[in-house]
Amino acid sequence: MKGLAPILAAIVVLAAVPLVVESNTTLNFLVTTLLIALAGQGWNILGGYGGQYSFGHAAFFGTGAYVTAILQVRFGVNAWPAFAAGIAAGAFVGAVIGALTFRAGLRGSYFALVTLAFAEVLRILASVAPITGAGVGTLIKLDLHVSALQFQSRAVFYWVILALVAVSLLIAHALERTRFGAWLIAVRENEDAAKALGVDAFKVKLGAMVISAAITAAAGCFYAQYFLFVDSGIAYGTRMSIEALLTPIIGGAGTVFGPLVGALLVKALGEGATWIAGDAPGLNLIVYGCVLVLVIGFAPRGVIGIFRGLYRGLLAGKREAAHG
């Protein structure tokens, strides 16, 4: 299958990293990068392919994290089914928010604002509700066994998140080759024209929202298992919403590899900035801001868009040379 080879190559290369890198710091850095890439891929399905720019993907990330944690801590559920339930719960929240916003016909900045509002409402609820541990948060008991979905070695965690990222890449890849994906992209490009061609825009957007929410929720579930702690700011804070949309936009929204490339870039830049500035507080945020401005100003199709442009230019140049 065309297009699968680069995905397989990327996964194989990334999977080999822990075999050569033993530093826990580096592995930890890569795990969080992949985590953001996964959350970003969720956003990318709805925002990149569907053109519905959500500012509230923390709603799904947080739901995944909380459900995974609460089911284990309060209801004694095993970590594996809890993880699956977290994904399902995130998808459900996506379905509810999607049904409400798309039925109301919200588009563009209105959709962005309402999704942000939903995430904020959930954050406030989580910060006071007893079941979430309110302000204290929820702590998952340390239990380093495969049965508890906790691992002694960071490398195993790394492979777990890599597997999730691989699945998300395959979902994006499939999206580019199915009718549902074609319809979703059509809705992004021109909703009225899509409707005239028989596309049920509401259903297509809702479907994308559910898939998108499930993927970002999976990132939240993993977060809970990896850090064994969730509170309302981590789960539902705007920081996650912003990272989930920033990485695909910087990498290339609406491309399979956009979120992964964007996550690597953003995280590397963040580390670089910290290294340069030492402990100057907030500098990494300034770097974020600058990169976002640069990308949107000079590369609206992201880093992948730049390379595609160069590649096309190269091909055109070759063709001209052949003619000349």
Next chain:
Amino acid sequence: MVERLLAVEGVSRRFGGLLAVDTVSLAAPAGRITGLIGPNGAGKTTLFALISGFLAPNAGAIRYDGETITALPPHQRARRGIARTFQVVQPFAGLSVRENITVGAHLRHRGRAEALAAADLVGREVGLGGLLDRPADTLTVAGRKRLELARALATEPKLLLLDEVLAGLNPTEIREIVPVIRRLCDRGITIMMIEHVMQAVMSLSEHVFVLAEGRIIAEGTPAEVAADRAVIEAYLGHGAAKKLGGGA
């Protein structure tokens, strides 16, 4: 009497204080090309939006293929076989010509390969064969009009609503596309077309409705309509028919 594929019955649509379409009734006989003409602002495009489901009428009913479709959303009308083009072309700008047409083809072909094959076929039929890999936003006006037509055709419609597909084209381009439209009709597709290019309307359609200020003011063969006093006055102003008649 030819079977009527589409019947618009006493349909009205109001925008605030403006009655854009005022109790309009018309019909499109199956397998024919029906023309819809009228001065700017007559309500032709609004009428198309009502037929294709983008607007809901304030009164009246729309029947299609033996069914009342007045309350159906646009995508369900498309599934039943009503396709429309947009007067202001609406390409999926970020996609290639082939991908644009494929979105339409997906309505009847679930699989990617079949839809792409169907799209290629339609693309060639309307004369976009050499441009299939081009990004849609690099097409000329004539190319975009063809793309509108191709996308609508790819849904394999029974009723095709063409909203000024000839507007903005030069005479050569019009001569090229008129036979394409005629071939579609020969294939059994019922066509209703809004058109300002009178020469094309005259040569293509057998029956023409004239809309002015939201009302049907005349109907008949193109020749009958062109000689109608009310039509001349609607286009050229009050008293024009008399002056023309006096001059002749």
